[in-house]
Amino acid sequence: MxxxxxxxxxxxxxxxxxxxxxxxxAATTTFTGAVALSNCSGSVVKPAATPMDAPAMVLSNGHCLEEGMPEPGQVIVGQASNRSFDLLSPDGQSSVGTVTATKVVYATMTDTDISLYQLSDTYADIQQKYHVPPLELxxxxxxxxxxxxxxxxxxxxxxxxxxxxxxxxxxxxxxxxxxxxxxxxxxxxxxxxxxxxxxxxxxxxxxxxxxxxxxxxxxxxxxxxxxxxxxxxxxxxxxxxxxxxTYGIPACLTSANEIDLNQQGCTLPKP
Structure with a gap:
C-alpha cells in the first residue's frame, strides 16, 4: 500500500x-478541499444532496486510520476520534486552517479501502471560516x-x-x-x-x-x-x-452524514 x-x-x-x-x-484541479493527515492524504467531501449545515466529512483510506489497519472482515462504525486535518490553500503551498474530527463514521478494508471522519464543523462553517468548499462525492x-x-x-x-x-x-x-x-x-x-x-x-x-x-x-x-x-x-x-x-458511499449516509448501512441502495460491508 x-x-x-x-x-x-x-x-x-x-x-x-x-x-x-x-x-x-492540471488545468482546473486545485488543492481546494484537500487535507493533509499525519501519514496520508484526504479530502473534505459532500454528497450532492447533503445540506451545507450537516457536519462536514473527510474521506481517506481505511488503512490510514490512526490506530492502524482494520483486519480483513472488520468494519468500524461510530468510533470516537479527535484527529486533526490541515486544510490546504488552492495552490497547496500553505494551510488555511485546521479542522478536527469527532468520530470515525465508517471505516473498512473489506471490499473497499475507505475511512470517513465526521468533523466538529459543518460544511458551512468551513466555507465561512476558511473559504474552503467541499468536493462533491x-x-x-x-x-x-x-x-x-x-x-x-x-x-x-x-x-x-x-x-x-x-x-x-x-x-x-x-x-x-x-x-x-x-x-x-x-x-x-x-x-x-x-x-x-x-x-x-x-x-x-x-x-x-x-x-x-x-x-x-x-x-x-x-x-x-x-x-x-x-x-x-x-x-x-x-x-x-x-x-x-466511492460512488456507493452517498447511499449509505443520512442527510446529517451519519452512516446507515440499512438504507435502500447501500452496499457497503456491515460489521
Whole structure:
C-alpha cells in the first residue's frame, strides 16, 4: 500500500520519488478541499444532496486510520476520534486552517479501502471560516478513459493520468477489494498519497480514493497487489497504481452524514 511513512529513511526515499516523478499538469484541479493527515492524504467531501449545515466529512483510506489497519472482515462504525486535518490553500503551498474530527463514521478494508471522519464543523462553517468548499462525492460508477487527478494533501502534489479500467478483485496480503480502479501508467503516486481523492478532471468531482500500487512485481503480497478475474485467474502488473471507487458511499449516509448501512441502495460491508 502506498500508505504511511515510517522513519526518516522512508521519508527521504519518498521525497526523492516525489522530486523525480513527472510533474503533473492540471488545468482546473486545485488543492481546494484537500487535507493533509499525519501519514496520508484526504479530502473534505459532500454528497450532492447533503445540506451545507450537516457536519462536514473527510474521506481517506481505511488503512490510514490512526490506530492502524482494520483486519480483513472488520468494519468500524461510530468510533470516537479527535484527529486533526490541515486544510490546504488552492495552490497547496500553505494551510488555511485546521479542522478536527469527532468520530470515525465508517471505516473498512473489506471490499473497499475507505475511512470517513465526521468533523466538529459543518460544511458551512468551513466555507465561512476558511473559504474552503467541499468536493462533491458523486453517486455514479466511474468510466474507463476518464482523465483523473490524484490530489495529495500530504505531498502537496497533483498526479494526472486517466482510468485504464476496473479490477474484478484486487488482492493484497489478506485483503480483498472489489471493482477497483486501475490507472494507466503515468500516475506515479508514492507513500503518503494514500487517501487522496481521485478527481474527475472534466467535472472536478470525486469518483474514487487512491490506495495502493504494485511496488516490486510480487504476487498478492503487502505493497504488491494482484488482479483476480471472475474465473480466478491472477495477473500481476508491476508498478501499476490503483484506487477504490466511492460512488456507493452517498447511499449509505443520512442527510446529517451519519452512516446507515440499512438504507435502500447501500452496499457497503456491515460489521
Amino acid at each position: 502506498i500508505r504511511r511513512l515510517v522513519g526518516a529513511a522512508i521519508a527521504v526515499t519518498a521525497t526523492f520519488a516525489l522530486v523525480t516523478a513527472p510533474e503533473a499538469s 458523486v453517486n455514479s460508477h466511474p468510466q474507463a478513459g476518464t482523465p483523473i487527478d490524484v490530489v495529495s494533501g500530504y505531498w502537496k502534489q497533483i498526479y494526472s493520468c486517466s482510468i485504464d479500467g476496473f479490477v474484478h478483485e484486487l488482492h493484497e496480503n489478506n485483503w480483498v477489494w472489489k471493482d477497483s480502479i486501475r490507472y494507466v501508467p503515468g500516475c506515479e503516486t508514492i507513500g503518503g498519497t494514500s487517501g487522496s481523492p481521485v478527481v474527475d478532471r472534466n467535472t472536478g468531482k470525486v469518483i474514487g480514493v487512491n490506495n495502493t500500487s504494485n511496488d516490486n512485481g510480487e504476487r498478492c503480497t503487502l505493497n504488491n497487489p494482484c488482479e483476480v478475474d471472475e474465473a480466478g485467474n491472477v495477473t500481476v502488473r508491476p508498478n501499476y497504481k490503483y484506487g477504490e471507487e
